[in-house]
Amino acid sequence: MANRRAPSDRSKRPLGAAKLDELALAYVARFATSRAKLTRYLSRKVRESEWIDDIDAMTACEAVADRMEQLRYLDDRQYAAMRAGAMTRRGLGVRRVKAQLYVDGIAAKDSGEAIETAEGAAVAAAVGFARRRRFGPFAVRASDDPKQRERQIAAFLRAGHSMTIARRILAVSPGDDAALAVLDDEAMLD
Numbered sequence: 009m010a011n012r013r014a015p016s017d018r019s020k021r022p023l024g025a026a027k028l029d030e031l032a033l034a035y036v037a038r039f040a041t042s043r044a045k046l047t048r049y050l051s052r053k054v055r056e057s058e059w060i061d062d063i064d065a066m067t068a069c070e071a072v073a074d075r076m077e078q079l080r081y082l083d084d085r086q087y088a089a090m091r092a093g094a095m096t097r098r099g100l101g102v103r104r105v106k107a108q109l110y111v112d113g114i115a116a117k118d119s120g121e122a123i124e125t126a127e128g129a130a131v132a133a134a135v136g137f138a139r140r141r142r143f144g145p146f147a148v149r150a151s152d153d154p155k156q157r158e159r160q161i162a163a164f165l166r167a168g169h170s171m172t173i174a175r176r177i178l179a180v181s182p183g184d185d186a187a188l189a190v191l192d193d194e195a196m197l198d
Contacts, residue, residue, distance in 0.1 A: 023057035025068045032072045036081040040090060043082050044113020047073050084118040092122035096129045099137030104168025131191055134164065134173045145180040145188050 031053055032046060041049075050069040059065045076082045091112065092105045105126040109119045126133070139146045143160045151157070157178060164174030180187040 020056065020058040022060045023054060024059075024061040025063060025072075028053065028068055029072050029075070032076055033081075036076055040087060041082065042084050042087045042112045042114055043073050043077060046076060046082060048113075084114050085121070087112070088114045088119045088122035089125065092119075092126045096126050096133040097136070099133050099140055099167060101133060101137075101164075101168030101170070101173075102126045102130055103170075107168070130169070131173060134169045134177055135188065135191065137164065137167050137169065138177050144178040145182055145184055147182045150182055 028050055032050060035041065035046060035049055047069055050072060051066065054065040054069065061068065073082070088109050091108060095105050095108060102123065106119075106123060109122065114122075138144045141160075141163060142148065143163070160178055161171070161174045164177075165171065176191060180191070
């Protein structure tokens, strides 16, 4: 017997400023978010519903976001630091961090410190990426296959790392902990 969903009710539900405020509060309680992401979420809810208040819907969205910011439920600078830290710990590079903060609507004044921190951890993030993917010094055995090396470099680039860092890590032979320590020491000096 197949699982069937009940047909959805396509009529738009009424939505007002009070309900919009409740939706925003539930969203910030559940998710770490930025002002831009919250505003996009509220705008989507307005589009999916029938707006019943006298004030303009988008003005209400901005007012709710302002209120959430005043209550300190939103802090773009802190969100940027949290997001950048999580991404670098996962082994992602500076380019990916910058791109994600841009997508999340974080202004340059709020993302600067987080990006600087990600730049400082660039080599450590790349080494972590190599460890997870078993590239370079973490490979089971050395490989002289140029196609495999190209694929590994491409993986580093997709993860947001620079070509220089990717090549330096992939140049380390498997199990060469001394060369890996030199990479970490050089990162400390940069």
